[in-house]
Amino acid sequence: MANGKQAVRKTSSRSRGSAALPISQSVSTGIPGLDQILGGGYPRGRVTVIRGASGTGKSIFALLYAISRSKADGKAVFATFDEAPDTLRDYLSTWGPPESVSLLDFRPDPELMTSGGQMELGGLLVRIEYALKKSGAKRLVLDAFNTLFGAFENKAQVRSDLFRVFDWCRKRGITVVATTGEESAYRASTGIMDYAADCTILLDQRIEDGLMTRLLRVMKCRGRAHGTNEYPFLIDEHGVSILPVTNTMMSANASKRKISTGLDSLDEMLGGQGVWEGTAVMISGQSGTGKSLLAANMAAAACRQGKKVLYVSFEESQEQIVRDVKSAGIRLASHIKAGNLRMISRRSVEYGIEQHIILKLRAVDEYDPDIVVFDPISALSDLGDARTFKNMAIRLCHELKARGITTVITELLPDDMGNLSKLNVSSLVDTWIRLGRIERGGEMRRKIQVQKSRGAATSKQIRELQITNKGLAIGGSINAEDFLSGRTT
């Protein structure tokens, strides 16, 4: 989803008046998720300050904004106070033609001598104005302007010179994005810059259990209803990926069609014909109860119904899964070959929980499947506390639901949990299929029941799930006596 090059334009403007523009107009940030969080993009003709300690990704935001092609606003002028222009050109070239951005080198000269006071940053506005006029740009970046406060003693003068640039830009409808570090020595001087900003965004990074999570928060955006949460984001070769958390939730349309699980008896237990399309299905059970097989069976059945399926495994490789389920009569290889089944294997410990969500959703948006399987989602539960894990699962399901995608997740229940779900999912999933074991008389049998299924007349029966080399089958109902004897009828 979040491809830095796909700029979404919400508004356009031809206004050139001297008065500042109404704040409702936006210029794309070059990051689709951030456009959404800000309610369109950076406020047009205003000043947005992006704050964050070193390494939080400020310059990437600045670069993506500068390189995002904008017909109405033309190219951008990028004033650097820290990074060398050559380095910036290298970065830019990974996203687009670097010559579409005019670079201004404002790096302070460390050997510059001073004699007497009364100095001002006279070259700042003059050169910015010159570059904007020469290139016809309506967008300006000031990257790491806080270095000025370190290089020049008279902080009040630096502040007033920066304010002068901001005011000049506002009067001419130039949309400014200015980034600043958070070094404690400068905070007193640069912190006050927040007052001069119409919009302030804070970038942060946290390390928990050795995994780093990047977070973004919109601290203020004058005259705007913006997202107020902390939004996790990811930086990689695609640029910045951000997930707006909540605003897609309610847009899902109630489904009118059902999709078969591939097992007639299970479809009947679910009220007939299977599960509603675009809903979330959870299969929970202890080890060896057949969760993955049932999920794979649903995947294969969906492929046979002409659907595209994305199968995400957190434990096993594609080859392993294909081989394992084949021994139970479920064939996936032909669907993979035909292109309507794609499998992704990622060990849970490879990323933090947020990275997992973002990467999985990106894979979803690239492949555009009808059904997504996560097997087992519980593999991610070690990456955070119970609440983080549950929140992650909820967000994942909501994001997929908003896209109209049917989600199948499996949850591995530890043997010592008495078959209780860690996810405690009634709010999370629409359909909950519980699998279990009965061990009596030297025999192990599997049971299956539909714990709930929203909007369907579900069966209350507990039945046997049979795994044969010709495929899965649902056996007869198990009554209380059979529980004790271990027999099924």
Added chain:
Amino acid sequence: MTEHLILKVYIAGHTPAAQRAIHNVEKVCAEYSNHYTYKITVIDILKHPQLAESEKILATPTVVKELPLPTRRVVGDLSETEQLLAGLDLMPE
């Protein structure tokens, strides 16, 4: 043999600080340039922004010593003579 001393003073408008800087540069040249012939050019970057860009002028006033090499720069109203001479590498032996 005399050497050439070429100085350029970059100002952003004729502010009081700019006037002082020009005056201070002239004074220093008159006093300390015994074996140089000197030339001072004042450049107002408000009128010549392209020169501000090509010379990468950020702070004003800035005096740039173009000759003799190496190039040296000093910023401020140039009222502290010692710093100005040291900065321009014009300290008398």
